[in-house]
Amino acid sequence: MSADRPAGLEEVPELHSLDEIVQLQRTVGQVYLRYSRGPAVDAGETSTDKESGCVLPGLSTNPITPEPWWDRPPQQWVARQLCQYEHLLGGDQVGWLLTGREVGRGPDCEPLLADTTPLAAIGPECVEEARWVYREAFEPGRG
Structure with missing residues (x-):
């Protein structure tokens, strides 16, 4: 594990592939x-809606667990979720x-969480793989 990881992620594994993320979720x-x-900075905090300034009741997150209607490989769901906000x-x-614990939904319908527990850090290889899968599997902007 990297010594330069943010506080709160030193004791959790760093994942290096979409398959590892899917296995963790399963x-x-x-x-x-x-x-x-990172989790240490987020501890005891909540998110704020940047447009309205409203304080949200939890931390903004994206679900990694695929929805029941998802009929594609779970790796594609994970890739899409990783890419949606990777600009952050x-x-x-x-x-x-x-x-x-889900305590509500944010302005983009994202789950808001309280009482959080860190599970893993996302390694840069995950993000690179997600970009590749996203480009191959989806047509951004269509519709």
Whole structure:
């Protein structure tokens, strides 16, 4: 594990492939993705809607667990979720997986979580693989 990982992610594994993320989700159940400065910074905090300034009742996340109607490989769902907000990565922002209690929905219908537990860090290889899968499997902007 990398010594330069954000506080709160030192004790969890770093995942390096979409298959590892899918396996974690199958083992744990409901898993969420968050891009932030890490669990230690987020501890006891909630998200704020940037447009309205409203304080949300939990942390904004994206579901990694595919919906029941999803009829494609779970790796494609994970890739899509990783790519949707990957613009938030960089600087001191990292991707990490977590569980928690859903306490509502944010303005983009994203799950808001409280009582969170970090599960894993997202390695850069995951993001690269997600970009490739996303380009191959989807047609962004169609519709």
